[in-house]
Amino acid sequence: MQSTDVALLKTLCGIFAPSGNESSLTTYLIDYVNEHKATWKVQPELIYGDEFQDCLILKFGQPKTAIFAHLDSIGFTVRYENQLVPIGGPETETGYILVGQDSMGPIECKLKDEDGHLFYDFGRGIESGTDLVFKSDFRETKDYVQSCYMDNRLGVYNALKVAETLENGLIIFSCWEEHGGGTVPFLCKWMYENHQIKQALVSDITWITEGVTHGNGVAISLRDMSIPRREYVDKIVALADASGINYQIEVERSGGSDGREIQLSPYPIDWCFVGAPEDNVHSPDEIVHKADIDAMVSLYQYLMKNL
């Protein structure tokens, strides 16, 4: 069994990276990988730069399967006056603390929701176009971790933990997932044209529901708003059975992920969403059971070897 590296997860949850504005997290990850890779089983090649916008790819050995983990988070953009417009679909409770920065300096303000119209409450005006995110208040108990942005810093964390022992595979950190997408298309193009990768796993966080509950393992999603190819998800479930790792089957009607963009890409790439479940989705209080995180890392390790 794994033991959750809470310090790393806490750091990730506190990095500013709303959709379209992910470069701080990209830079953090490049530095993190360069510092840690010497201790990893296989040294990955780091692929990034202009042709990848703010994405980062780690290439290990001879890849056959790709892990997608999106970097970006939900948040808010300052419109005019004290108005805000959402980035992605954030919960909007009056009193939530938002942070960011404009040319006048750092910002820590409060969110106000008046009948669905969003405003900030701050001692000065904030420049139009400034992005704000939830302030991270990271909490840990014996069984749980809690903060904004478990979705998807936990998916990123999972990828970094899997990286430690990964021999063959791609780890792809994508952008814009929470707000319309746009990097998965060129990432699919790159990975298919250069490495003929036809298998993807989406390392992202899902929802606690009546069928998926805390502490019962990582969720394998058989569908959400999109329907992955049955042959592929059946193979993953069969491997999960063989692994002995705790997992839960998820079946939903709504919700989407990088998987949707993989499916719509002009490449025959199969995908499956595999991730720990959280409660209080898209709020500053996203909460996940540590055992589900550990099951997530373990199952990814197993799948990347056996898929």
Added chain:
Amino acid sequence: MQSTDVALLKTLCGIFAPSGNESSLTTYLIDYVNEHKATWKVQPELIYGDEFQDCLILKFGQPKTAIFAHLDSIGFTVRYENQLVPIGGPETETGYILVGQDSMGPIECKLKDEDGHLFYDFGRGIESGTDLVFKSDFRETKDYVQSCYMDNRLGVYNALKVAETLENGLIIFSCWEEHGGGTVPFLCKWMYENHQIKQALVSDITWITEGVTHGNGVAISLRDMSIPRREYVDKIVALADASGINYQIEVERSGGSDGREIQLSPYPIDWCFVGAPEDNVHSPDEIVHKADIDAMVSLYQYLMKNL
């Protein structure tokens, strides 16, 4: 004039192939083509396998135009307990009979719609993630055929009938059309990059409306939610006029097909929806006039020669 091959159509309507889970129908078609192609005017090359997921392409001679016929049908996925979520947009009347299979064996159950929440009624629980489809009750009268899944087994049937005399062209059997798409992008890529195909016909079934009625010929759609390029649809209408075959002009505001994905592909491929109309859309009682089926086959034969 053609004469409808009712036995083949009946068989096609009864094959289990909801979106994402089309492989039984793919296998059936591969076998069918291999058994029958010796009697066809031109022997097509069969193209399928891993790089095409569950799609199948038939290549005849020097192709200039492609026929797209989607294999998949609407249906339902078992969620938790006795809940169902839809695949595509099925009609949901309490009492409709659904069939499928899970690891415990074959399933024949009843659909229940309680204020838009969907359930199944069956003697045992069904495994989460199991797909169910309408049970085919195929009916034939002098003028009509009726069953679930005329949409789009009739489009598949049309393609197979056209195949018998086709000299040059592609027939492309796609997947996932009823639920978000995802194979047309790589199919367009393949057909454009390998054969520079710029012309497509969408072999699919449309709706009886105040402007498109039973027995008045195949419908040529000038638009639905998407608008095909005027120059191309004008050419098709002019050919239809020249052919002497019965046709009806369709103009709608909503509804979509593989045509939408062809238009959005990064290739300059024109498309036009040409198909017989049905009533009782997306129910177990889809009904089509035989003369419209025969007009559909005849017009495709003419267009594939003259376009």
Added chain:
Amino acid sequence: MQSTDVALLKTLCGIFAPSGNESSLTTYLIDYVNEHKATWKVQPELIYGDEFQDCLILKFGQPKTAIFAHLDSIGFTVRYENQLVPIGGPETETGYILVGQDSMGPIECKLKDEDGHLFYDFGRGIESGTDLVFKSDFRETKDYVQSCYMDNRLGVYNALKVAETLENGLIIFSCWEEHGGGTVPFLCKWMYENHQIKQALVSDITWITEGVTHGNGVAISLRDMSIPRREYVDKIVALADASGINYQIEVERSGGSDGREIQLSPYPIDWCFVGAPEDNVHSPDEIVHKADIDAMVSLYQYLMKNL
């Protein structure tokens, strides 16, 4: 400072080119460019034809940045009887004058909106599938120009004015922007694969709002329904500051442009919407301040040199 070439703008506003039916405007532009290019600083290469559907590309020197201007307009398609369905999202006030043509001759009729159901009022029936557009009533005052289709004939006008002095760059006239898109994907493919273009500017018209007003300069949009990459829009704002040209920052939650399709293309192309604002959007009375038009042309000239 520029001085608005009102005659050219007026001509452009009167050309029939609803989405999917743009070829008249394409032909006009090819002729216009061939007639005027001798007087331009650099002679562009004209790229068009079958592989580009009804699009047109002008290539100047060694291009590094592309200007996208969509040709198509909103409008209406005749359905059955005297019914109309919209092309894109037009305003629909009873009494608006619509023009078009079918096989029986030219049409000038009136729009009727009865509780959201649209009809035409004309002395004879119009053939199903006929496209109709607003009749242009071009008005000019000291400060303003007004007509239908400022969106986007003004974006086209801007591109043609920038063309006069452009040394390096692509000008891309796209189609279908108002109704679902479909040409930007293959245009991106062409420009990236042939010229490795990673920078785009969307030459289109935006809305007067509480934050963007008449006469205060061209709008630089930091976001609409899509969020462009922050690093790129920051660079454009910094250049606009350096240029001394009047501009306004726009931040919206809704609205889309060719930018959305550029973002979703499988190429790492940055985009930013830069355009004059109008009032009475998508009506026959779209009105724009001349100073904002001149600022638009000036800023594009500056950006194409310095980006």
